[in-house]
Amino acid sequence: MRLNRRLFLSTAAVGAATLGAPALLAEATGKPRVVVIGGGAGGATAARYIAKDSKGAVDVTLIEPSRAYFTCFFSNLYIGGFKEIDDLGHTYGTLAAKYGINVVHDWAVDVDRDARTVSLASGASLPYDKLILSPGIDFIDGAVEGWSLASQNAMPHAYKGGSQAELLRAQVAAMPEGGTFAMVAPPNPFRCPPGPYERISMVAHMLKDANPTAKIIIADPKPKFSKMTLFQEGWLTHYPGMIDWIGADFGGGNVSVDPSAMTITIDGETTGVDACNVIPAMKAGRIAEMAGVMDGNWAPVNAAGMSSKADPDIHVLGDAADQGDMPKSGFAANSQAKVCANAVRGALTGSRVFPAKFTNTCWSLIAADDGVKVGATYEATDEKIAKVDGFISAPGESPDLRKATYQESEGWYAGIVADMFS
Structure with missing residues (x-):
């Protein structure tokens, strides 16, 4: 993983700010204690809002092993050549220095719910008095025949931010003239529903100029996917004849791979590939399982404050949560984090708790200045986070509108990372 000078200096500041953290944590402050596990769109946002709005009344500790966080959202734009990897990297110095958050760069390896403690590596x-889990995703073992985490260098998943995206981009760039790129798309539910198809668009954009006779194959276990009409319209317009989507009705769910031979077998037909992106079925990050708050692959929560249905003192955010109608996205995690922070602060300090409201928008780039979006607003019910209304880009929109949609996404990215880290 490469870090530029700005990231290095910010990382060093975090290290300096947290050198004394074990001693600080050992001292009894008399304040209520919140521990947040996971420093992404959910965890970093929740930690910042609790610390900021409690004005020092709550002791907040953020546990995140990575000193530099690389966003998974917008990583497809890096693969497509619209971003550099350092554009996606962010550090925790401001959370520590400005808000007094104890930023601990370590792995959380266990949760004792009876003692209310978190064990570190x-x-x-x-x-803790309240524990917030925002661990993102892990992959289900054996979800794609022939693939495991041991194969991720040969066939990257690139569905966690950072070095995997760098690896996938390098492999696409190294494809021979007229070569074949393959993707194994995941089954529902999974992180960022439009993500695999934006990635296909970005790979096609990359190949269109550098390797125009290359082919792209998508093996998909689903009969349809998010923004399907918009993506297929865009592929026909910008990348005619390059992309072959094989859905469930045509054997897209009957897939195996051989990373050593670099082959993919779809419904019994084996094809040699030059680069292959395997995105397996997903589940909540492992710490949620260790905490005993999962039911199946995800962690059920109460919509009003994102508290676990297994333990009212644990809250689960973002991709790991089984919460109802919201998709698993960075925007959703950020929105849920603000609701959670308000509920946790209210429970610990007696401050006002506002009714829970949620929003989400997912933007996708199909080609240069051709952006589309889908989104909705949500409310908390007794059963779940429930969709209230929604919107989606329309086929055949004008180039000016599509460009404006892409520019809107750039503004959103700048806003959400500021909301997380500054």
């Missing part, structure tokens, strides 16, 4: 044990 370093051997430390952190007490």
